[in-house]
Amino acid sequence: MKQFMSFVRKEFFHVLRDRKTLFILFGMPVVQILIFGFALTNEVKNSRILIVDQAHDESSKQLIREIEASQYFETENIVADFNQVEKVFKEGKIRVALVIPANFREDLLQNNAASLQLINDASDPNTATTLTNYISSIVLDFQMRNFPGGPKPIQIIPQLRMLYNPQLKGAPNFVPGVMAMVLMLICVMMTAVSIVREKETGTMEVLLVSPFKPLMVIISKAFPYLILSLINVTSILLLSVFVLDLPITGNILLLYAVSTLFIITCLSIGILISVRTDSQQVAMLISLMGMLLPALLFSGFMFPIENMPFPLQIISNIIPAKWYYIMVKAIMIKGLGFSAIWKEASILVAITLVILGISIKNFKIRLA
């Protein structure tokens, strides 16, 4: 035990003296939460629009005012010449153009029907669809307010309820995702690199010749990262509660329990990498490309797994981050208890045991 403590203390010295490590360890979670929270949002705001007003009547002006009043659009220019549209699109200044034809008001009043043309930059299809929806709802609004007496077609209006996230905020989706990514990065990469560093500098040999058991060497190298990762989980949770206003609806102890499980999974992956590699660069590359990237792609955090081709859906099952992501979402956002996540938890336990088994076996082979 005393040996273990001197080892852990030494390990903390390593971490605390290396500014780069410190920054990755504590700066990265904060930066990621802030970036995802404030810079990367799915909402489309302040899109530049060109309005071609060929009508120049009272109705067209009113419609333009309503578009300008919404926070979704910012008017690039109002012109009368349709030929401007292509030119301005080519200059890359606008995402969308709205053409109000001549006789707009007359058509509305006398024919009960008027048309508008909406020209969208569909090179980014999601944004184009979103912008179309915004314009449609503004136009609908405009119609309802100005021509309430008009003949109404039969309408089915769905009553929507957005469960768990009524305001459709991004945070409930990305906070669990960022947690999975940060833990993956810190636990896998840092343990792998720190063990391989001892091999590179030759200190590993000295440790193996000492009476300190090889298995204990590995455990005491991994242990500090378990502590540091739990600190990180705490800081991410604090940020999400107090900065992003995302409350933790479920049991916080359960949340920490699954996080600890996932951290142990990641540590054993890190150990496996370190057992199989001999240089820090290789260890880092494998951790980044072989672990972080799949975690990002297959956790369901950025791309829905249901939309993937079947073989990829199968592959996603062996990615630990996927299971952790599902569990964190269930506990933190939906407020579910253990009965809802026991399946995911057991899968993660199984993955961990397999990886640990492989790394211990490999470690013994190296020693012989």
Added chain:
Amino acid sequence: MKETVIQTDKLTKKFGDFIATNAITFSVSKGEIFGFLGANGAGKTTAMRMLCGLSIPSSGTASIAGFDVYTQTEEIKKNIGYMSQRFSLYEDLSILENIRFFGGIYGLSKQQLKEKSEMLIHQLGLESEAKKLVSSLPLGWRQKLSFSVAVMHEPKIVFLDEPTGGVDPLTRRQFWDLIYAAADKGVTIFVTTHYMDEAEYCDRISIMVDGKIEAMDTPSKLKEQFAAPSMDDVFYQLARGAKRKE
């Protein structure tokens, strides 16, 4: 007759078809400085790893400080010190922290640690540097510190794997003063080296060629035996016959 602390009999290590160490037999007695020479790839490191309990022999027997290399590796590890050719202290830890860490994993008590670290720092004259990072020390000083750390837990045998690589002759000489001091206290020194002037400092040396020990005696007797003016020539005569390349 002095007590024997290292005793091997036909110790062999094979990797597949390759025989890295071929039936080496020798013994080293307490307090002796035993030089273990050989060209790169001759099998020195493999032999040393077996003696340290890092690698299980393929055949033959060996006992270190009375313990068997097959079954009692844990006891062996408690009774030996080790310093490798590569620098083996932590550069981002201070001198004192390194001493405390290595003392700690060898299970020294707090009281012992305190006494030992004070004594060690005093011996090396590093009082003013004790709290500085090891990376700020010149290489020669690091090697001396590294050796002192390797003998801190009072092992019966110290294994030194090319301990003075890259060190200037003057510092090398000072390093050997430390080795002599340890040997005088009864510590057995098992050292590999490429420097023939260092070979002359040893009580007895063995020269390995292609996995076998081709010669073993005191430096002066070896020179006599091979009718060579210096150890350099003895080594050259033997190593020339090597079939293995690096």
